[in-house]
Every structure is written in C-alpha cells, then in structure tokens.
Amino acid sequence: MTTTGLQAIKFDKENITLEILDQLLLPYSTTYIPIESINDAFEAIKSMKVRGAPAIAIVGVFSVVVDTHRYLNSKEESLRDKSIQDLISSIDYLITSRPTAVNLSNALNDIKSILTKSYKAQTLVNKSVLNDIYDYSVALYEDDLSNNFKLGDNGLNYITETLKSQNFKGPFSIMTICNTGSLATSGHGTALGIIRTVHEKLSKSCGQDFWLDHVYPLETRPYNQGAKLTTFELDYEKIPFTLICDNMASSLISSLAKEKVVKNLSAPVKFIIVGADRIVENGDTANKIGTFQLSVIANAFNHAFQDESKKIKFIVAAPRTTIDLKTKTGDDIIIEERPPNELTTLKGPILSNNSIGDKVTVGISTPNISVWNPSFDVTPHNLIDSIVTEELPVHTKNPKGEFDLSSN
Numbered sequence: 001m002t003t004t005g006l007q008a009i010k011f012d013k014e015n016i017t018l019e020i021l022d023q024l025l026l027p028y029s030t031t032y033i034p035i036e037s038i039n040d041a042f043e044a045i046k047s048m049k050v051r052g053a054p055a056i057a058i059v060g061v062f063s064v065v066v067d068t069h070r071y072l073n074s075k076e077e078s079l080r081d082k083s084i085q086d087l088i089s090s091i092d093y094l095i096t097s098r099p100t101a102v103n104l105s106n107a108l109n110d111i112k113s114i115l116t117k118s119y120k121a122q123t124l125v126n127k128s129v130l131n132d133i134y135d136y137s138v139a140l141y142e143d144d145l146s147n148n149f150k151l152g153d154n155g156l157n158y159i160t161e162t163l164k165s166q167n168f169k170g171p172f173s174i175m176t177i178c179n180t181g182s183l184a185t186s187g188h189g190t191a192l193g194i195i196r197t198v199h200e201k202l203s204k205s206c207g208q209d210f211w212l213d214h215v216y217p218l219e220t221r222p223y224n225q226g227a228k229l230t231t232f233e234l235d236y237e238k239i240p241f242t243l244i245c246d247n248m249a250s251s252l253i254s255s256l257a258k259e260k261v262v263k264n265l266s267a268p269v270k271f272i273i274v275g276a277d278r279i280v281e282n283g284d285t286a287n288k289i290g291t292f293q294l295s296v297i298a299n300a301f302n303h304a305f306q307d308e309s310k311k312i313k314f315i316v317a318a319p320r321t322t323i324d325l326k327t328k329t330g331d332d333i334i335i336e337e338r339p340p341n342e343l344t345t346l347k348g349p350i351l352s353n354n355s356i357g358d359k360v361t362v363g364i365s366t367p368n369i370s371v372w373n374p375s376f377d378v379t380p381h382n383l384i385d386s387i388v389t390e391e392l393p394v395h396t397k398n399p400k401g402e403f404d405l406s407s408n
Contacts, residue, residue, distance in 0.1 A: 006182040006236060008055050011062050013138065016069040018062045022049045023183060027232040028349050028356050035059065038067045038090045045097040045104070048223070052184020053277045053322055054144050057103035060094055061137040064111060068130045084129070085121040088112050100286055100336045100376050102278040102324045107140055141186050147319050147390035148188040155194030155317055155388045156201055159271060163210045168309045171213030171267035173256065174198070175249065178220045178288035179229035180275035180317065191273040191317040192233060194388065199239045213267035215241040216252060220288055222343040222373055246290050250297050257301070257310055269312060272298050274379075276318040283381030283395070283403035284330030285316050289374055295383035313385045320389050323405050330378035340371035 010019040010032060019032040024047070033049065035041050041063030044050050050059050067090070071082055091112055095105050114132050163172070174195055181192030189196060195215055204211040215234060220226035227243055234241040242263055244252055256268045272294050278286040285291075298312045305311050327333060344365040350357035381403055387395040395403055 006233060007187065008050065008052075008183045009058055009062070009141070009186065011138075011141065016066055016134070018059070018066045020044060020050045020059055021183065023051060023229060024049050026183075026228055035063050036066060036070060038063050038094050042094050042097045045094075051225070052179065053101040053103040053275070054148075054185040054190070054319060055183070056098055056101050057107040057321065058137075058141050058144060058186055060097075060104050061107050061111060061133070061140055063094070064091060064108070065130070065134050065137050068125060068133060071125065072127065072130060082125045083121065084115050084119045084123050084125065087125055087129070088115060088121075098336065099334045100277050103319075103321050106321055106324075111136060144319060144321075145186040145188065148185055148190065148193045149197075150390035151190060151317060151319065151388060152188060152193040152197030154390065154392060154394055155273070155315065156197045158315070158386060158388060158394045159194075159198060159313075160202065160208070162313055163270070166309045166311065168270065169209045171204070171211055172270040173214045173216060173265075173267045174212065175216045175218070175253075175269050175272045175294070176230065177218040177226060177246075177274055177290050177294060179225040179233070181230065181233040183229050183233060184275065189233075190319065191275045191315075192230065194273055194315070194317050195239065196237060199237070213240070214265055215239055216244050216269065217241055218244060218246050218249065218290065218294075220290060221246050222289070222338070223375075225288070246293075249294060253297065253301055253312070257305070268310065271313050271315055273315045273317055276316050276322050277376060278327070278333055279316065279318060279323045279387060279405065280327040280330055280333065281325050281405060282329050283384055283387060283397075283405060284333070285379045285381070285384060285387075286330065286333045286335065286376045287316075287379065289377050292377040292379045292383075295379045299383050314379075314383060315386050315388055316379070316384055317388045320391060323389070325406055330380060333376075333378055335377070336375045338373045338375050340373055343371050343373045344369070 008021045018035040020035055022031045022033050025031050041059055045056055091108050095108050098104055111133055176191055181189035198212050202212050217226045217230040231243055253269045255262050259266055274287050274291050276285045276287050295314050298314045302311045345361050345363050347361045349359045382401055397403055
C-alpha cells in the first residue's frame with residue numbers, strides 16, 4: 001500500500017530518521033522539519049506542527065524509535081545508562097502533549113506494555129528494545145494507511161446505500177469541518193478520505209442516478225485548519241469545493257435545500273462527514289470545535305424536512321484506534337484549551353503582487369480580553385447517524401438509539 005497525494009510524515013526505515021511536514025507553514029510553504037527526539041515530537045505536537053489524531057500517534061511512536069536509535073548510537077558510550085523506566089517516563093511525558101486525542105495515548109501505552117512485559121524496569125535500553133519499538137511503529141503506520149483506504153470504501157458504500165434507500169437522484173454535496181485527510185493521517189485520510197473515495201468512485205461519469213457535485217469545507221475557527229489545510233488538499237486533488245465560514249452552514253444548507261443557486265451551484269448537502277479525536281463507549285465523539293453545532297444543525301433540518309430524500313446524514317469517520325471503550329460518555333473526555341492568542345490574532349505571510357513575504361501576526365480583537373478557546377467539543381451520540389471505521393459493518397444505532405462499538 002502506497003500513499004497518494006500529500007505526505008505529512010516521512011520515516012526512513014533504513015536510516016531511522018523522521019521528518020514531518022510543518023503544517024503551521026501551509027498552504028504557502030511546504031517545509032519538512034526533522035524530529036530527532038521525544039522532546040522534538042512533544043514540541044511539534046503541542047504547537048500543532050503536526051495534527052490529526054492518527055498522525056499525532058504515528059509521529060509519537062516514530063519519535064520514540066528515533067530517540068532510542070540516536071541514544072544507542074551516541075559516541076559517548078559512558079552516557080548510555082538509560083533504563084526501561086527512564087524511557088517509560090519520557091513516553092509518559094509525550095502523552096501529555098495532546099490529552100484529547102486518544103490515538104496518541106493508545107499507541108504509546110501499547111509501547112509501554114511491550115516494554116514492561118519484556119524487560120525489567122532497571123534493564124538498560126538496548127538494541128532489542130529498539131527492534132521491538134521499531135516493529136510496532138512501522139506496523140502502526142502501515143496499518144493506518146491500509147485502514148484509511150478500507151474506511152474510504154466503507155464510507156462510499158454507506159453513502160451509496162443511503163442515497164438508494166432515500167430514492168435520491170441527481171447531484172449532491174458534502175460538508176466537512178477541520179482537516180481529516182492525508183495531512184492528518186499516514187495517507188488518504190478519514191472523513192476527507194471518504195470524500196476522496198466518493199469523488200473518485202461516484203462522479204457524474206460513473207453511471208449512477210446520483211453523484212458528488214461539490215464539497216463545502218468550513219474554515220474551522222479558531223485555528224483555520226479547514227481554510228489552510230483542507231482547501232489545500234482538495235485543491236491538490238482537484239476536488240470541486242467552496243470554502244465557507246463556520247457560521248454559514250445553516251444558511252448554505254437552507255439555500256441549497258430550497259434549490260436556490262449559490263455561486264452557480266445548487267446540489268443539496270446530503271452528508272456532513274467529520275473526523276474524531278476520541279469516540280467513547282456510547283458513541284459520543286470529541287472533534288474539532290464546531291462539530292457539535294453541525295450535528296445540531298443537521299438534526300434541526302431533518303426534523304423540518306418532510307421529504308426523506310432531503311434528509312442529511314451526520315457521519316463520524318475514524319479508525320478503530322480512535323475508539324475509547326474505557327470512557328463511558330463524552331462528559332468524561334478531557335477537552336484541551338488552546339492559548340487565547342489563537343483566537344485574538346491571525347498569523348500569516350504578507351501577500352503582495354503575487355509574492356509571499358514574511359509571516360506576521362495581526363491583532364483582530366480588543367487587547368487583554370477574557371478568552372475561552374477549547375480545541376474540541378463533544379457531539380452526543382444521539383445526533384450521530386453512523387460511525388465509519390475500517391471494519392464492517394458500519395456502526396449505526398439500534399432501535400433504542402444506542403451504538404454498540406464493542407461489536408467489531
């Protein structure tokens with residue numbers, strides 16, 4: 001399995017080196033930066049140079065590999081006194097870089113489990129330890145890539161069957177928030193991976209009664225990952241799209257549902273597809289702030305629509321590694337709060353006469369005001385129609401309105 005399109009993570013299996021695409025510089029600069037230690041990974045994850053729950057986990061585990069490899073190849077042999085317990089302490093520190101994204105803690109806890117089962121706490125880190133971590137990390141990367149393509153196919157089949165059951169005909173649109181594509185994973189993506197697969201397999205030329213006509217990514221305040229990253233990927237893949245602000249969703253859905261033309265387009269929004277940083281046992285889902293309101297919007301329109309063919313499906317797309325069966329409900333999810341300046345300022349390069357200048361920070365609010373800036377919100381399971389993973393069947397609710405996420 002090979003990646004397609006953009007590549008956020010470059011791991012050299014032979015030389016054991018790691019580079020990541022600095023997503024803070026996109027879309028104006030494509031720059032890869034080295035990750036040579038666990039501390040480097042902590043800073044990159046914390047500052048969101050790398051983001052997206054699957055990608056964070058992959059960078060996390062690969063950083064443990066390169067950190068260990070670098071330690072073992074240190075020229076100062078007298079300094080080689082790192083124990084398994086020391087390494088586990090470093091891993092625990094790395095887990096704190098992003099508490100909401102469960103993939104990171106799941107993967108790093110797996111490595112800790114491998115270490116504690118195979119070695120005593122005071123055993124010095126050696127080549128065998130490196131091999132064990134290396135094997136796990138490479139498998140995680142390759143499995144994530146393979147699973148993303150499976151997830152895309154499962155999402156395509158769910159969308160196709162939904163449209164058939166609704167007797168829907170003609171063009172349709174999809175709305176999404178945040179960034180969930182190649183930049184957020186090992187490749188292809190989750191929610192954006194489904195969109196990529198649907199665009200490829202369900203175009204107008206494919207001969208179905210319905211086809212994907214357009215995608216509407218939200219800008220995704222406060223960090224603008226939709227405007228910066230999702231548009232970058234959609235443009236790269238030549239998937240037709242129009243960027244909208246987070247507070248335009250209701251107006252757009254309403255206009256298209258009434259067959260009003262918006263920017264020469266009229267295909268109704270039939271699906272809202274989002275990613276996830278954590279899905280707990282009952283199906284409550286943490287994702288980028290603004291996801292919850294999209295589910296509320298979809299629910300409101302679905303209650304208003306009398307025609308079944310107009311109803312909107314709210315889909316959560318994520319690998320099984322995002323599911324946290326140890327946490328019962330969304331009330332128990334820790335929601336990370338970002339720095340106030342991410343909401344009160346904008347940062348970007350100066351654009352002049354088609355040239356890209358130095359990056360500057362511009363204030364957009366009253367100085368020194370109180371700011372609440374959570375990175376995520378929690379969408380309750382009752383507002384989610386389906387949870388698509390790499391496994392089948394696609395998770396839908398039983399007649400009692402409950403998900404059973406332990407069944408796969």
